[in-house]
Amino acid sequence: MTKAALITPVILSGGSGTRLWPMSRPEMPKQMLALTGDQTMLQMTALRTADTEAFAAPLVIANAQHADLIQQQLDDVGIRPAAIVLEPMGRNTAPAIALAAIAAGGGDAMLLVMPSDHVIADVSAFHAAIAAARPMVEQGWLVTFGIQPDAPETGYGWIKVGDRMADGVHRVDRFVEKPPLDKAEAMLASGDHAWNGGIFLFRADAYLAALDQFAPAMRSAAAEAIELARHDGIAIHADADAFARSPSDSIDYAVMERADRVAVVPVSMGWSDVGSWDALHAISASDAAGNAHKGDVIAIDTERCLVQTDGARIAMVGVEDLIVVASGKDVLILPRGRSQEVKRLIEAMKKGD
Amino acid sequence: MTKAALITPVILSGGSGTRLWPMSRPEMPKQMLALTGDQTMLQMTALRTADTEAFAAPLVIANAQHADLIQQQLDDVGIRPAAIVLEPMGRNTAPAIALAAIAAGGGDAMLLVMPSDHVIADVSAFHAAIAAARPMVEQGWLVTFGIQPDAPETGYGWIKVGDRMADGVHRVDRFVEKPPLDKAEAMLASGDHAWNGGIFLFRADAYLAALDQFAPAMRSAAAEAIELARHDGIAIHADADAFARSPSDSIDYAVMERADRVAVVPVSMGWSDVGSWDALHAISASDAAGNAHKGDVIAIDTERCLVQTDGARIAMVGVEDLIVVASGKDVLILPRGRSQEVKRLIEAMKKGD
Numbered sequence: 001m002t003k004a005a006l007i008t009p010v011i012l013s014g015g016s017g018t019r020l021w022p023m024s025r026p027e028m029p030k031q032m033l034a035l036t037g038d039q040t041m042l043q044m045t046a047l048r049t050a051d052t053e054a055f056a057a058p059l060v061i062a063n064a065q066h067a068d069l070i071q072q073q074l075d076d077v078g079i080r081p082a083a084i085v086l087e088p089m090g091r092n093t094a095p096a097i098a099l100a101a102i103a104a105g106g107g108d109a110m111l112l113v114m115p116s117d118h119v120i121a122d123v124s125a126f127h128a129a130i131a132a133a134r135p136m137v138e139q140g141w142l143v144t145f146g147i148q149p150d151a152p153e154t155g156y157g158w159i160k161v162g163d164r165m166a167d168g169v170h171r172v173d174r175f176v177e178k179p180p181l182d183k184a185e186a187m188l189a190s191g192d193h194a195w196n197g198g199i200f201l202f203r204a205d206a207y208l209a210a211l212d213q214f215a216p217a218m219r220s221a222a223a224e225a226i227e228l229a230r231h232d233g234i235a236i237h238a239d240a241d242a243f244a245r246s247p248s249d250s251i252d253y254a255v256m257e258r259a260d261r262v263a264v265v266p267v268s269m270g271w272s273d274v275g276s277w278d279a280l281h282a283i284s285a286s287d288a289a290g291n292a293h294k295g296d297v298i299a300i301d302t303e304r305c306l307v308q309t310d311g312a313r314i315a316m317v318g319v320e321d322l323i324v325v326a327s328g329k330d331v332l333i334l335p336r337g338r339s340q341e342v343k344r345l346i347e348a349m350k351k352g353d
Numbered sequence: 354m355t356k357a358a359l360i361t362p363v364i365l366s367g368g369s370g371t372r373l374w375p376m377s378r379p380e381m382p383k384q385m386l387a388l389t390g391d392q393t394m395l396q397m398t399a400l401r402t403a404d405t406e407a408f409a410a411p412l413v414i415a416n417a418q419h420a421d422l423i424q425q426q427l428d429d430v431g432i433r434p435a436a437i438v439l440e441p442m443g444r445n446t447a448p449a450i451a452l453a454a455i456a457a458g459g460g461d462a463m464l465l466v467m468p469s470d471h472v473i474a475d476v477s478a479f480h481a482a483i484a485a486a487r488p489m490v491e492q493g494w495l496v497t498f499g500i501q502p503d504a505p506e507t508g509y510g511w512i513k514v515g516d517r518m519a520d521g522v523h524r525v526d527r528f529v530e531k532p533p534l535d536k537a538e539a540m541l542a543s544g545d546h547a548w549n550g551g552i553f554l555f556r557a558d559a560y561l562a563a564l565d566q567f568a569p570a571m572r573s574a575a576a577e578a579i580e581l582a583r584h585d586g587i588a589i590h591a592d593a594d595a596f597a598r599s600p601s602d603s604i605d606y607a608v609m610e611r612a613d614r615v616a617v618v619p620v621s622m623g624w625s626d627v628g629s630w631d632a633l634h635a636i637s638a639s640d641a642a643g644n645a646h647k648g649d650v651i652a653i654d655t656e657r658c659l660v661q662t663d664g665a666r667i668a669m670v671g672v673e674d675l676i677v678v679a680s681g682k683d684v685l686i687l688p689r690g691r692s693q694e695v696k697r698l699i700e701a702m703k704k705g706d
Contacts, residue, residue, distance in 0.1 A: 022668075298701050300694070312665065312679070315375075315698045316686040322672075324686060326665070331684055333669040333677060341653070345668045348651050 121270025132168030146194025474623025485521030499547025
C-alpha cells in the first residue's frame with residue numbers, strides 16, 4: 001500500500017483585528033492572543049494539523065511585522081513551519097494564497113488553507129471532513145468547508161449546498177455574500193445552506209490554474225514576488241514592488257465564486273470566527289451565573305458578563321450583561337449584544353487623535 | 354468699635370476614605386482628591402474660611418502619613434496653617450478636636466470644626482449660619498450645624514431641632530444616630546429634623562470643660578500628647594504613648610449628645626459629605642444625557658453614567674446608569690445606586706490577598 005500524500009497546511013495570519021480591540025491591535029492581532037485558553041489561536045490552528053502522518057509542515061502567510069512573534073509562538077508548541085511567507089502589504093486572501101501555492105512548488109501538492117484566528121472545538125469532525133474532501137481534491141476540485149449554521153448571520157458568506165457528488169461532498173449551488181436578515185433567516189430555515197468558513201482544500205496547481213483563468217495579473221504578480229523574494233532562514237520576504245502590482249481580492253470573489261469545479265463539504269465542528277466579544281462570550285466556558293472572566297477580576301452579584309483583563313484589576317458588583325475588556329491603558333465597556341459597535345469607538349478615537 | 358475676635362478654623366483630615374475607592378486610598382484619602390473640580394476638598398475647605406477679617410489661620414488635624422501632602426496642597430492655594438497637629442494613630446473625632454483645642458491655647462478662642470472632605474456649594478449660607486451661631490458660642494454654648502435634609506438617609510446622625518433661642522439658633526431637642534428607614538422617613542416628613550453635618554462651633558475652653566465632665570481620660574491624654582509633642586516647623590507631632598492612652602470616640606457620642614448647653618443652627622447650604630460615588634454623581638455637573646465624566650473617556654450612546662479615570666482610557670458604547678472609576682491599576686464598575694457596596698469589594702479583595 002503506498003502511503004497517501006501529505007496535505008500541506010497553509011495558515012493565513014492576516015487581518016488587523018480591530019473587532020476585538022483593545023486586546024487585539026495591529027501589532028498584536030487576534031490570532032496571536034490566548035483568548036479562549038492557554039494557547040493562542042495561531043498555535044491552536046497549527047496544532048490542529050500537527051499529525052505528521054497526514055500533514056506536512058505548514059506554510060504560514062503573514063504580515064512582515066509579525067514574523068518574529070509567529071516563529072516564537074509556533075516554536076513554543078513544537079511546530080516548525082516549512083516557511084513563513086511574509087507579505088510586504090495586505091492584498092486580501094487570493095494573492096496571499098497564490099504566494100503559498102507558488103512557494104509550495106505549484107504542483108499537485110494539496111493545500112489546506114486555514115485562517116489562523118478561528119476556533120474549531122471538534123477537531124475530529126474537521127479531520128473527517130478533510131478526509132471526505134480528499135478524493136475530489138485529488139481530482140482537481142476546489143473544496144470549501146461549509147459550516148452548519150445556527151444563526152441568521154448577516155456578516156458571513158453563505159453557500160447553497162447542491163447535489164451530492166460523493167460521501168459528504170456536494171456541488172456548490174450558489175454563493176450568497178452577506179445577505180440581508182430576512183434572506184439569512186430563510187437560508188437558515190431552509191436546511192440546505194451553510195456558512196462559508198474560509199477554510200479550503202485544493203491542489204496548488206488547481207488553484208493557480210483558476211487564477212490564470214480569472215485573475216492572471218494576480219498570478220503573475222505573486223509569481224514574481226516569490227521569484228524575487230529575499231530568503232532569511234525559513235522566512236521568505238515576498239518582493240514588495242512585484243506584490244504591490246497584484247490586484248487585491250478575496251479568494252471567494254476571485255476564484256471560488258467563478259470556478260466550475262467547486263465543491264462543498266458540510267461540517268458541524270464547533271466552529272467560530274470569534275469575530276466579536278459577544279462571539280467569544282458565546283464559546284467561552286462560563287460559571288453558573290453565565291460569567292466568563294479572565295485575569296484579575298473580583299465580581300460580586302454579577303451575571304452573564306465577559307470580563308477579560310491583561311493587567312488592570314477589575315472590581316465589579318451588581319453588574320449584568322456587560323462586556324469589559326482591559327488591555328494596556330485601555331478599558332472597553334459595552335452591553336452584551338453590542339460588541340459590533342467597537343468600530344464606532346475606534347473611529348471616534350481616531351477623530352480625537 | 355472693637356474688632357470682633359477671629360474664629361479659628363479646625364480642619365479635620367482623618368478618615369481612611371474607602372467609600373470612594375479606587376480613587377481614595379489610605380495614602381491618598383478623599384479630601385486630597387479633586388473630585389468635584391480643580392481643587393481638592395481639603396483646599397476647598399480651607400478656602401471657605403480664608404477671609405482674614407473673620408478667620409484666623411487654620412489648625413489642621415491629620416494623620417502623620419499625610420503631613421507633607423497637606424502642607425503642599427494648602428501652600429498651592431496660599432493657605433498657611435497656624436499648625437498641623439499630627440495624630441500618631443486614629444482615635445476618632447473627640448480626641449482629635451481635643452488636641453486642637455489644647456494646641457489653640459485652651460482659652461476662649463472660638464473653634465470652627467470642619468471635616469476636610471465635605472462639599473458646601475453655598476458658602477454664603479455657611480457664613481451666615483456661623484454669624485448666627487456666634488453670640489451663643491461666645492456665651493459658652495456648643496453649636497452644631499443642622500443640614501436641611503432632602504432624603505431619608507439611614508447612614509447619618511439626625512437632630513430634632515428644639516425651641517428657638519435666638520435668630521437662627523435652636524436648642525437641640527434630641528440626637529438620633531443612624532435611624533432605620535421608616536424612622537428616617539418620618540423625620541424627613543416632620544420638617545423639624547436636620548442632619549448632623551459634623552461641623553461645630555464652640556470655644557476651646559467650653560469644649561475642654563465638657564471633656565473634663567464626660568471624658569476626663571481623653572482630656573488628660575490629649576493634654577499630655579501636646580505637652581510632650583515634637584515640633585517640626587508648623588508640624589506638631591503629638592506624643593504617641595500619651596495619645597495611645599486616649600479612649601476612642603466621636604465628638605457626638607463623647608460630648609454633643611451629653612452636654613447641656615448644646616444648640617443647633619439649621620442651614621441649607623448645598624452640603625454633601627460625598628460619601629459614595631452616587632453622592633458624587635448627584636452633585637457633579639452633568640451633560641444633557643446625565644453623564645458626569647472626568648479624564649480620558651470616550652462615550653457613545655451613554656446615559657446617566659459617572660466615569661472618572663486618572664490614567665486609563667475608558668471607551669464605552671450603549672451603557673446606561675453605570676459608575677466606572679479607574680485609578681492606578683484598579684477599575685471599579687457598578688450600577689448607579691449600589692455604590693455603598695464598594696466595601697463588599699474591598700472586603701473580598703482583602704480576603705483574596
